[in-house]
Amino acid sequence: MFKLVLLGPPGAGKGTQAKKISEKYNLPHISTGDIFRRNIKEGTPLGMKAKEYMDKGELVPDELVIELVEDRLEQDDCKDGFLLDGFPRTVNQAEKLDEYLSSKGNSLDLVIDLEVDEDILLDRMIGRRVCKVCGANYHIKTMPPKKEGVCDVCGGEVIQRADDTEETVRNRFEVYQRQTAPLIEYYQEKNLLAKIEGTGGPDKVFESIVSALGV
Ligand code: AMP
Numbered sequence: 001m002f003k004l005v006l007l008g009p010p011g012a013g014k015g016t017q018a019k020k021i022s023e024k025y026n027l028p029h030i031s032t033g034d035i036f037r038r039n040i041k042e043g044t045p046l047g048m049k050a051k052e053y054m055d056k057g058e059l060v061p062d063e064l065v066i067e068l069v070e071d072r073l074e075q076d077d078c079k080d081g082f083l084l085d086g087f088p089r090t091v092n093q094a095e096k097l098d099e100y101l102s103s104k105g106n107s108l109d110l111v112i113d114l115e116v117d118e119d120i121l122l123d124r125m126i127g128r129r130v131c132k133v134c135g136a137n138y139h140i141k142t143m144p145p146k147k148e149g150v151c152d153v154c155g156g157e158v159i160q161r162a163d164d165t166e167e168t169v170r171n172r173f174e175v176y177q178r179q180t181a182p183l184i185e186y187y188q189e190k191n192l193l194a195k196i197e198g199t200g201g202p203d204k205v206f207e208s209i210v211s212a213l214g215v
Contacts, residue, residue, distance in 0.1 A: 001081030002027060002213065003106065005088070005097075007183060008114030010172045011125035012198045013205060016137060017114065018085040020206045025213075028077045031085040032065055034135070035072070055162050057171035059089055059179060066096045073100065089180045094187075111187040112209055114198035118173065125169045131156045 002025055006014050015031065022029035036054060039047030046068070050060045059065075069087050072078065088094040101107050116124075129138040129145075133156025138145050145152050163172065187193040194212040198205055 001025070002083075002109045003081055003101070004083045005108060005111040005187075006083060006085045006114070007111055007180070007187070008198060009116065009118070009121055009176045009180075010169065011121040011128065012114040012116045013124075013202065014085050014114060016202050017112075017205060017209060018083055020202070021112075021209060022083050024210070025081070025083075027081050027083040028075075029083050029085060030069065030072050030078075030087070032060075032069065032087040032089075033085075035068060036060065055168070057163055057168040057175060059175055062090060062092050062096075065089075066093060069093075069097070070100050088183060091182055091186055094183055108192055110194055110213065111183075111192045112212065113184060113187075113193055113195050114205070115195055116198040120199060121173070122166075122169060125164050126166055128164050129158045129160055132159050133157070 004021070004027065006018055006021070008014050018029050018031065021027065036047065036050040040051050040054075041047070046064065049064060053060045065087065069084070073082065084097075088097050098107070123141075124139065127140040127142070129140060130136070131138075131151035131154065134151060134154040136151055136153045137143070138158055145158050149158050150156075151158050162168070184193065194209075196205060196208045196212060
């Protein structure tokens with residue numbers, strides 16, 4: 001079982017690849033963005049705090065995120081392996097993760113960095129739609145649902161995420177460059193980074209990931 005991190009700019013396809021990786025390797029998929037969105041939907045105090053930042057495209061403060069991830073990693077299904085998607089997003093989060101894992105005698109096996117040009121990413125994200133109920137992903141140009149606004153999988157309503165509007169998307173890129181991109185060097189220095197070309201379709205990208213994992 002692997003202990004993995006999936007890294008990459010917003011819209012690089014982390015969610016899509018995470019689903020494939022977690023199915024093939026039987027790893028719990030831990031998406032901090034999904035956890036926050038669930039908390040927002042349920043109206044929890046955490047969700048209310050996180051929403052303020054998410055709607056603007058800012059990062060949720062480290063102290064809220066780190067505790068949440070550590071609690072999740074304590075659960076039984078993460079004992080032998082996990083896939084972190086969207087965490088860490090700052091060097092401080094990465095250091096805290098390292099400290100947490102080493103306190104358990106563990107360490108990461110690989111950090112998968114999905115690389116995609118910014119122009120492509122903007123187009124992907126502004127056109128991105130998601131099912132409110134089951135989370136299935138769509139794109140208005142390349143992968144629209146069969147019936148507009150209705151999920152093919154579960155019949156739920158297909159919407160644009162509040163943080164996928166153009167203004168928020170541009171801010172998320174800036175935040176990524178400033179706060180998350182330094183992680184590439186951080187993990188490169190630890191010899192953990194696998195750079196994966198994130199264009200060419202989800203199946204091709206997934207093949208490259210599988211070959212980087214070597215099994
Ligand atoms: P995502 O679905 O991974 O794109 O995350 C959506 C939003 O959730 C981000 O733009 C942040 O506001 C927040 N978020 C998710 N993960 C983190 C994290 N590790 N640190 C801080 N904020 C996060």
